[in-house]
Amino acid sequence: MKHAQPTSLSVRPSACPGLLRIVQAKDGGICRIKLPCGRLSSIQARAVAAAASAHASGVIEATNRSNLQIRGVKPGAEQALIDALLAAGLGAGSPGADDVRNLMVSPLAGLDASAPVDISSLAGQLLALLQDQAHFHALSPKFALLLDGGESMAMLEHPHDLWLAAMGPGDHALFAFGLAGCPPQAADDAPALAAVYRRQVPALVEALLELFLELATPEQTRMRHLLAKYPEGDLLLRLQQRLDVPLLPAGDWRRPAPQTFAHLGICNGRHVGGAPALGRLTAAQLTALADLADTQGDGSLRLTPWQSVLLPNVRAPEAALQAVRNLGLATDASEPLARLIACTGSAGCTKGLADTKADALALAPLLPSGAVAHLSGCPRSCAAAHVAPFTLLATAPGRYDLYQRGGVGFGRLLARDISLQEAGERLAASPDTWSSTQ
Numbered sequence: 001m002k003h004a005q006p007t008s009l010s011v012r013p014s015a016c017p018g019l020l021r022i023v024q025a026k027d028g029g030i031c032r033i034k035l036p037c038g039r040l041s042s043i044q045a046r047a048v049a050a051a052a053s054a055h056a057s058g059v060i061e062a063t064n065r066s067n068l069q070i071r072g073v074k075p076g077a078e079q080a081l082i083d084a085l086l087a088a089g090l091g092a093g094s095p096g097a098d099d100v101r102n103l104m105v106s107p108l109a110g111l112d113a114s115a116p117v118d119i120s121s122l123a124g125q126l127l128a129l130l131q132d133q134a135h136f137h138a139l140s141p142k143f144a145l146l147l148d149g150g151e152s153m154a155m156l157e158h159p160h161d162l163w164l165a166a167m168g169p170g171d172h173a174l175f176a177f178g179l180a181g182c183p184p185q186a187a188d189d190a191p192a193l194a195a196v197y198r199r200q201v202p203a204l205v206e207a208l209l210e211l212f213l214e215l216a217t218p219e220q221t222r223m224r225h226l227l228a229k230y231p232e233g234d235l236l237l238r239l240q241q242r243l244d245v246p247l248l249p250a251g252d253w254r255r256p257a258p259q260t261f262a263h264l265g266i267c268n269g270r271h272v273g274g275a276p277a278l279g280r281l282t283a284a285q286l287t288a289l290a291d292l293a294d295t296q297g298d299g300s301l302r303l304t305p306w307q308s309v310l311l312p313n314v315r316a317p318e319a320a321l322q323a324v325r326n327l328g329l330a331t332d333a334s335e336p337l338a339r340l341i342a343c344t345g346s347a348g349c350t351k352g353l354a355d356t357k358a359d360a361l362a363l364a365p366l367l368p369s370g371a372v373a374h375l376s377g378c379p380r381s382c383a384a385a386h387v388a389p390f391t392l393l394a395t396a397p398g399r400y401d402l403y404q405r406g407g408v409g410f411g412r413l414l415a416r417d418i419s420l421q422e423a424g425e426r427l428a429a430s431p432d433t434w435s436s437t438q
Contacts, residue, residue: 016141017069018098019091022078027348028057029073031081033090034101037109037123038066038303045290045301047088049283055081060281062307064158064385065104065144071348096137100130102144104160106151107263107302107310111271116169117198119149125202136209140221145205148183148255153262155305156183156255157386161223162208164201165192167253173198176250179232180224183255192250193236200245207242211235261333263304265321272297272311272320274329278342278357279307279383285327296320305385307341336364342375343383346397352377354394359420363392366424373427375400376410387411392423402426 017023017032024030033048040048048068052060057072073081085091092098103126106112110120126147130136148154148165165183167174176183176192184191196204215238216226227235240247263273276285289309293301297320298313309329314320325331330338340363343349345356356375367373374381374388381391391410392400395417402423403410415426 014099014141016099018141019085020082020095020098022073022081025071025344025348026346026350027072027344029075029078030069030071031056031073031078031085032063032067032069033085034067034092034098035090035303036101036127037103037105038107038305040068040301040303042290042293042299042301044088044090045286045293047084047090049286049290051081051084051088052286053283055084058283060283060286062276062279062281062303062309064305064307064383065102066107066303066305068303071344092131094131094134094137096134097131099141100137100139100143101127102141103127103130104144104146104155104158104305106149106154107273107304108151108153108267108271109149111312112149112151112153112268114152115166116150117166117173119147119166122198122201123147126205129202129206133206135213138213139209143222146183150256152259153267153304154258155386156185156258158182158305159224159385161212162205164205165255166198167195167250171198174248174250175201176253177204179235180222180227184253185255185257187254189254192253193232194247195250195253196245196247200243203243203245204239208239211238211242261338263306263308263310264333264338265331266317267310270312270314270317272314272317272324272331273304273308274324274327274331275306275308275338276329277337278340278360280357281309285329288327289324292320292323296323334369336367337361339367339370339372340364340375341373341384341388343377343381345375345377345394349377349382351380352394354397354399356383356394359392359398359400363420363424366420366428368424368428371427373423381410390427 017030022029022031052058052070055077056070059071061069105123144160146160146163150166164175164177167176174195176195178192220226296314297311302310340360342356342360346352347355356377360375373390374384375392377394387405389405391403399417402415405411
């Protein structure tokens with residue numbers, strides 16, 4: 001849908017890019033396209049590729065929230081880019097709704113027969129709730145929800161302002177929920193706050209979002225900010241007073257662990273996934289993936305929170321897998337670039353202290369088999385919403401502090417101000433500390 005209003009009058013001020021709000025960076029404008037549940041038709045994929053080529057640098061990034069963003073938007077081409085994307089149906093129903101489509105689901109939602117619950121229709125209800133009720137457009141562009149049906153492919157490490165996860169199978173399944181965190185998996189993880197039946201999930205979400213907007217000050221943009229003032233027990237009591245049904249105890253429920261690196265290669269015998277190098281696609285690669293979706297799949301693509309692309313319902317998986325490899329995408333966890341994350345770095349961001357993309361390519365041949373690492377140009381950690389097993393935090397061009405996950409922040413400091421060569425040696429010397437988690 002194309003909006004007639006001028007962009008400057010349609011969207012509230014924010015530092016976050018959106019489809020209607022192009023934010024300037026060192027390498028040009030950034031336009032972020034929020035995809036409903038990470039889904040993109042082949043026609044839309046071609047439209048993104050064409051728009052990125054005509055109005056920007058041609059660089060397209062898969063994000064860690066299953067979205068796409070176009071980098072290097074040319075000065076003066078902003079409105080032409082926006083119009084092209086809106087014409088392809090990539091906008092929300094109204095300008096104010098674009099920011100709040102922050103609902104993460106598994107890339108296999110609706111496709112995984114082993115999942116306890118197919119959350120597709122429920123996800124549609126929640127997206128409609130966020131988009132259609134104008135008062136929810138006051139939420140921060142970063143305010144995010146997770147809806148988990150128990151799929152085998154799932155990102156459970158990204159903290160969400162509100163998460164909901166199926167506790168069992170069927171239409172009458174209970175959904176556990178929590179605030180400012182993740183579904184519990186290990187015994188020492190923070191437990192779920194409570195649970196409701198599946199049919200009650202939309203009412204729960206609506207009541208919780210209204211409670212947040214009522215209590216939060218303009219500076220309290222995230223649920224963690226509100227929890228610093230109101231304890232969980234207090235919020236739970238206030239929430240119960242708004243609901244017509246009782247909140248149920250979730251007990252010691254733990255979410256079963258998903259498969260690691262399930263987003264790569266052939267999944268469930270009929271879905272094919274590949275990760276572009278460091279999350280970046282060229283317009284030609286995205287166009288070729290759209291062609292594969294038409295000739296080999298069902299005409300759709302799904303973006304994943306691992307900055308990769310999934311082709312669902314492929315008719316000839318092995319042939320499609322080889323075609324994805326031929327495009328230069330990683331399809332196996334043994335490939336170093338499948339285990340490296342890097343922000344845009346100093347090449348595209350004024351806050352970056354090192355060229356993290358180039359450094360990650362240099363680190364790739366030094367990365368030990370099994371090690372997973374994240375290169376961040378500054379402490380904001382834009383490329384990774386979760387803490388990676390190892391983080392290299394830039395201190396200067398080509399120099400990094402090395403952290404191992406555990407404790408607060410990026411984790412335990414292993415070494416200060418080291419080179420990429422030294423980082424590779426440190427990782428190789430400690431195989432017992434590697435982690436193959438996603």
